[in-house]
Amino acid sequence: MTRITHMAAGALIGGLFGKYGMLAGAVGGVLPDIDVRLFGEEKDREWHLFKHRGITHTLLLAFAVSIGSYIYLSLYDYEKLVFVIFLALLSHIALDSLNFQEEKPFYPLKTGICFKIIKVGTIQEYLFITLPLFLILIEVVITKYKYYI
Numbered sequence: 001m002t003r004i005t006h007m008a009a010g011a012l013i014g015g016l017f018g019k020y021g022m023l024a025g026a027v028g029g030v031l032p033d034i035d036v037r038l039f040g041e042e043k044d045r046e047w048h049l050f051k052h053r054g055i056t057h058t059l060l061l062a063f064a065v066s067i068g069s070y071i072y073l074s075l076y077d078y079e080k081l082v083f084v085i086f087l088a089l090l091s092h093i094a095l096d097s098l099n100f101q102e103e104k105p106f107y108p109l110k111t112g113i114c115f116k117i118i119k120v121g122t123i124q125e126y127l128f129i130t131l132p133l134f135l136i137l138i139e140v141v142i143t144k145y146k147y148y149i
């Protein structure tokens, strides 16, 4: 999925937990794709730990980031945001599993998932995933926080 879709999903999850949750969720939603910056975006078919959808798209890293976030955020009494970050990371893995590139979220187990439902950046993604997420997010913002556009 594209960055905007992951951000919308994370912000929606976080929006249910408060205003700071929305920000934490948006960041957590896009965080796994930092691997594109770190390792580049290789298109070869063989799965590798240090390539796009490698280690950053695993439950192992989701737990590690959550533990690190807990250590940092507990200094400022924002521990509840750790749950938001964890859920946003899981949403990223779940959304990417709908694409055509395999990921192995259960690493070190070799089980890979790839549902091959939606291609990245297509009109189908924006119409059936991104747009509904944004509409629900707007509804959450309006009803929960009483912000009117």
Ligand SMILES: [Zn+2]
Binding pocket: 001, 032, 033, 053, 057, 092, 096
């Ligand atoms: Zn991703």
